Amino acid sequence: MEPAEAELFRLADDEYVLAERYTEWQIFAPTPESDLALANIAQDEFGHARLWYDLLQEEYDYEEPDLLWERDPADFVHSTLVELETPEGDWADTVVRGYLYDVAERLRLEALEDSSYEPIADRVPKVQGEEEYHREHAQSWLDRLTGSPDSHQHVQAAVDRLFPHALTLFAATEHEEAIVEAGVRTRSLSELREDWLDEVVPYLESLGVEIPEPETVVRSDVLGRDGTHTDDWRELHEAFTASYHELGFDEPAELRGDRA
Amino acid sequence: MIWEVFRQEEPGDRHTHCGNVHAPDREMATMFAQVQHGRRMQTNSLWVAPKDEIGEVDADDTEFGGTTDKSYRWAITYNDIDASFAKEVAESEADQEEHAEKRGGT
Numbered sequence: 330m331e332p333a334e335a336e337l338f339r340l341a342d343d344e345y346v347l348a349e350r351y352t353e354w355q356i357f358a359p360t361p362e363s364d365l366a367l368a369n370i371a372q373d374e375f376g377h378a379r380l381w382y383d384l385l386q387e388e389y390d391y392e393e394p395d396l397l398w399e400r401d402p403a404d405f406v407h408s409t410l411v412e413l414e415t416p417e418g419d420w421a422d423t424v425v426r427g428y429l430y431d432v433a434e435r436l437r438l439e440a441l442e443d444s445s446y447e448p449i450a451d452r453v454p455k456v457q458g459e460e461e462y463h464r465e466h467a468q469s470w471l472d473r474l475t476g477s478p479d480s481h482q483h484v485q486a487a488v489d490r491l492f493p494h495a496l497t498l499f500a501a502t503e504h505e506e507a508i509v510e511a512g513v514r515t516r517s518l519s520e521l522r523e524d525w526l527d528e529v530v531p532y533l534e535s536l537g538v539e540i541p542e543p544e545t546v547v548r549s550d551v552l553g554r555d556g557t558h559t560d561d562w563r564e565l566h567e568a569f570t571a572s573y574h575e576l577g578f579d580e581p582a583e584l585r586g587d588r589a
Numbered sequence: 590m591i592w593e594v595f596r597q598e599e600p601g602d603r604h605t606h607c608g609n610v611h612a613p614d615r616e617m618a619t620m621f622a623q624v625q626h627g628r629r630m631q632t633n634s635l636w637v638a639p640k641d642e643i644g645e646v647d648a649d650d651t652e653f654g655g656t657t658d659k660s661y662r663w664a665i666t667y668n669d670i671d672a673s674f675a676k677e678v679a680e681s682e683a684d685q686e687e688h689a690e691k692r693g694g695t
Contacts, residue, residue, distance in 0.1 A: 360611055
């Protein structure tokens with residue numbers, strides 16, 4: 330697999346699966362306003378996933394069913410952070426997940442601004458514009474949820490649960506060296522991980538949230554990036570491919586390209 | 590808490606009331622307003638203001654102007670004058686007729 334191709338799969342799968350979890354809040358979010366805001370964010374993430382999946386089709390000759398609907402769930406390379414089931418009614422989980430992801434996403438996109446692979450670099454600014462709102466949204470909620478003892482506890486529990494999975498955002502695969510060497514991404518995953526820790530740890534601590542020591546919680550059993558996933562993923566995959574199999578779509582819509 | 594939202598389409602336009610959002614404070618209100626009132630319409634700027642902070646006086650409280658019949662001010666003795674030489678005369682007449690109509694006509 331080409332380095333740019335491998336990076337595109339990481340980008341696309343992260344955005345797609347995160348959006349799937351976000352949409353589960355539809356009509357259940359705490360207020361109509363927060364419901365709309367999260368739906369809006371989910372829609373953005375689906376749009377970004379679409380950009381990257383379309384690029385895989387244009388440049389690497391995939392068909393959409395190969396990328397999503399008929400792809401083996403063990404071939405998806407998203408971080409386990411985005412696939413975990415949201416505990417029922419736990420808004421803090423979604424806020425913390427969004428925050429941990431959005432900071433990592435901003436750093437990753439910055440490292441793709443000057444990608445040697447032009448089709449990626451071309452699409453980065455559009456994605457960046459929307460990601461800014463996502464991060465603001467997550468931080469606004471975090472600032473407020475940590476303001477009362479009860480919701481603070483929910484935030485802490487979500488951090489304890491999600492933090493080890495967030496570290497898989499930076500898990501390397503056999504393609505990592507080639508991706509950096511070819512200049513597809515201008516910073517390595519370990520550099521991005523350092524930058525991410527330098528930002529999220531002081532911020533969360535400033536809100537009185539305790540952060541586990543990364544080295545003690547890092548997981549080696551499921552990395553997401555290498556196709557190993559939690560059981561939550563299998564269920565989610567079945568759920569989002571169910572309609573495809575029931576309805577027998579054969580020509581999904583495209584945003585760019587000949588069939589757009 | 591309810592925040593009234595006002596949208597400006599282009600720089601220089603007036604901010605026009607376009608709806609409201611529920612939010613605990615100003616920052617969250619601007620965040621929600623962006624999605625609800627700025628995402629699908631051309632928008633240059635949004636204002637949010639706490640509903641309680643907006644003062645109101647309505648027609649039950651007071652007599653507003655604009656309801657008295659002022660047709661006596663019309664130059665009705667100058668009938669059948671061709672006003673086409675002065676555009677503002679025609680405009681003014683059209684304007685007065687429109688307001689008269691709104692009042693129920695005279």
